Amino acid sequence: MSAKIFPTAQDAENAFYEALERADLEGMMAVWSEDEEIVCVHPAGQRLAGQEQVREAWRQMFAGGPGMRVQVAQQVAVTGMMVAVHSVHENITVTGEPRARPPMVATNVYLRTPAGWRMIVHHASPAPGEAAAETAPPGPAAPKILH
Amino acid sequence: MSAKIFPTAQDAENAFYEALERADLEGMMAVWSEDEEIVCVHPAGQRLAGQEQVREAWRQMFAGGPGMRVQVAQQVAVTGMMVAVHSVHENITVTGEPRARPPMVATNVYLRTPAGWRMIVHHASPAPGEAAAETAPPGPAAPKILH
Numbered sequence: 001m002s003a004k005i006f007p008t009a010q011d012a013e014n015a016f017y018e019a020l021e022r023a024d025l026e027g028m029m030a031v032w033s034e035d036e037e038i039v040c041v042h043p044a045g046q047r048l049a050g051q052e053q054v055r056e057a058w059r060q061m062f063a064g065g066p067g068m069r070v071q072v073a074q075q076v077a078v079t080g081m082m083v084a085v086h087s088v089h090e091n092i093t094v095t096g097e098p099r100a101r102p103p104m105v106a107t108n109v110y111l112r113t114p115a116g117w118r119m120i121v122h123h124a125s126p127a128p129g130e131a132a133a134e135t136a137p138p139g140p141a142a143p144k145i146l147h
Numbered sequence: 148m149s150a151k152i153f154p155t156a157q158d159a160e161n162a163f164y165e166a167l168e169r170a171d172l173e174g175m176m177a178v179w180s181e182d183e184e185i186v187c188v189h190p191a192g193q194r195l196a197g198q199e200q201v202r203e204a205w206r207q208m209f210a211g212g213p214g215m216r217v218q219v220a221q222q223v224a225v226t227g228m229m230v231a232v233h234s235v236h237e238n239i240t241v242t243g244e245p246r247a248r249p250p251m252v253a254t255n256v257y258l259r260t261p262a263g264w265r266m267i268v269h270h271a272s273p274a275p276g277e278a279a280a281e282t283a284p285p286g287p288a289a290p291k292i293l294h
Contacts, residue, residue, distance in 0.1 A: 037223050039234040039254070046274045047234060047252045049223050076184050076196050078258070078267055083230040085256050085268055087186040087194060105194040107186070107254050107270040109232050111225070120225055121232055123254040125272035127193050 004030045009084035009110035012117045017070050023062035033118035041123040067095045084110045151177045156231030156257035159264040170209035180265035188270040214242040231257040
């Protein structure tokens, strides 16, 4: 799994979502950094830190095999020499469900390592207000929960 | 608001949570980068991108004045020359509520700019499984929602 080299952060991101669609555990873990601290937050899930926790959660999620399509949209990216930060919307369609689920918003952080670009953070959460906000008048809708 | 210089990412993070507690809009916006793309995701909220959206959401949230204490815990940090990525748990107590709310997990990304360290991403979401997970046997709990 260490053989894969991603020449850009975008290549790593593409591989991440391909592995997610294929429920491919080795493909997924090949995207993540092996040397740095890694953090993964699934929607409504606790924080997973470190290779072991991150891998185990994907293993459980992929146990049922592939079953979803993920369309990534509206990317906002800040790209540096060594680090890239992507914010994306994930539009997920699950096999057998008639329509797409509400979008997720994900923060993905990649690091340039000696073995190419690797993911160090994936933080995803539901973005329920998105569809309404896109057709709303200027100015964002108020956040639903006081932070 | 441009006068503040944060010598480290941690200084910027401290100022972020102080501004949050004080409901201090100018203090909050002084933490954010003015030149880069910025992204803010409040718990269960849509993605806010750019100075205008981010500021307007904080303005609305701070309109009622200060009323919460935020205790930051369990930081996982990846720090580079130009970028720092912090993952933290936020334990929030709201004035008038008898007990702390369930923890939030936040991904905070900071960039080293000519004007010191500034925030470019804040992504927070509820981490409901956290308390249980901390006393659970080895291995993380399964994420609550298939991603």
